[in-house]
Amino acid sequence: MQRLTVFFLCCWAVAARAQDCNIPGNTVIYDYREQRWTFTDSADALKTSLPASTFKVINLLIALETGVIKDEMAIVKWPGYTDTTLYGYRPSIYKDMTVKEAFEVSAGWVFMELSKKIGKERYRHYLAACQYGNGNLSRNDPDFWNYGPFEISPRNQVEFLIKVYEEKLPFSKRSFEILKRVMVTERTDNYVIRSKTGWTRVYGNDYGWWVGYLEKKDNVYFFATRLVKDRKVINPDFSSCRKQITIQKLKELKAM
Template sequence: MKVIRATVILLFSVMLGFIGTITVTKAQQEQTNELKIEKLFNGKEGTMVLKNLKKDKVYMYNKERSSKRFTPESTFKVPNALIGLQTSAVWDEYEVKRWDGVVREFESWNRDHSLASAMRESAIWFYQDMARDIGETRMQEKIRMLRYGNQDITGGIDSFWLDSSLKISALEQINFIERLVEEELPFEEKYQITVKRMMIQDEQDDYTLHGKTGTRLSDFGLGWYVGFIETKKDTWVFAVNINGSGTEAKNVTLETLKQMDVIEKGK
């Protein structure tokens, strides 16, 4: 009976988490402001969701696509790093894994990496190795706790996020990043702070940009850029996906932030 009761409680908790995600998504969709940035996508299909956390305002381009799920590709390095730290698969952002000597697609991958440097260079092999150390049982448990996308890791412990079974929408990415910003994820606060620090890509006097790109390397037909930007006045979270590369998604994000006067146009 205890086993049955525990199972029922677990299933009910997962259902509540899933329902909660849907409720937030619908509320955001009903209160959105349209982003007129079609030209920035250069004729390619894509979407952007941008949220001002201080004012609780949501801006969106291509609302229909914003709720459509796609594989997260290397943007999954953000939750993967959190899970790795929480489960002690790595001790801190400085822990190094030795390069195995296999020559991969990008020269910057072909060396030893730490958790932080592998995030910056998007070195997939490091995070694949860490995922194997985490293991399927712990990985599935933590992804359910995070309510991350469709929570499906059946595509293989070291590849489920790469053009495989795990999928997430731009709106769900926004929800995840917002909870990370507020340090409200069900993980230790110190690990959330560490991962946010690892995501820093640009520090200026008037803003700090935290982000992670993702690209489907098989055909460069899907690109992501997700993260947040802190200014002196506000914090904005963003998620962009495009039928292109992660670099294109990042460029759309930066140009939109300039149009919205979040970043000065000259920078």
């Protein structure tokens, strides 16, 4: 029987204030070697919400596996739309770009163009096979990961990432290799972090994610942090807090 240990961190609020964050949220961490789960809020870890741009992780795998793109250097043509409601007001990303660049700068329109080519039926197949999210793709537009009823929990995010690391999902080894290259966000002599941020604005709130895993020579730590903030509350550090809080928790667990 698989050994399972669960730890609960009690210092979320103190840690957040120490970094001038003071934002409600939750971090889930899984210690791969020790098979140990750590939750800052075990109940919230099971609550679902839109994955926002963290969906680009599985989206890239699906686009590769279905042949919608050949590799991460495939170029997606800017369709010429300028509707800020649809694409967000970020003029710097409104250009032809590779899928790799789109992943790195989180250019949502690129993955929306891929979404149109993939289609809902193929999404349903892969999402069910990967046990990713609640499977509700009823929203009738290609950006279902930012708006609508499609949701995933922080724990589910980590469970999915473990399977990505182990390559135990219905994708080719080549697709996994490409994804893992694209996901690298930090590399040092001691560890590599593969990750993706996400941020969406719905129901009067900001939802901010940072998900991924920290890989060392002797262990791997998987993580998912989700912050939720009332949009009327101004906090210019909301974006950076997703990473700050996660890194502090990893340091508390001696992962860094």
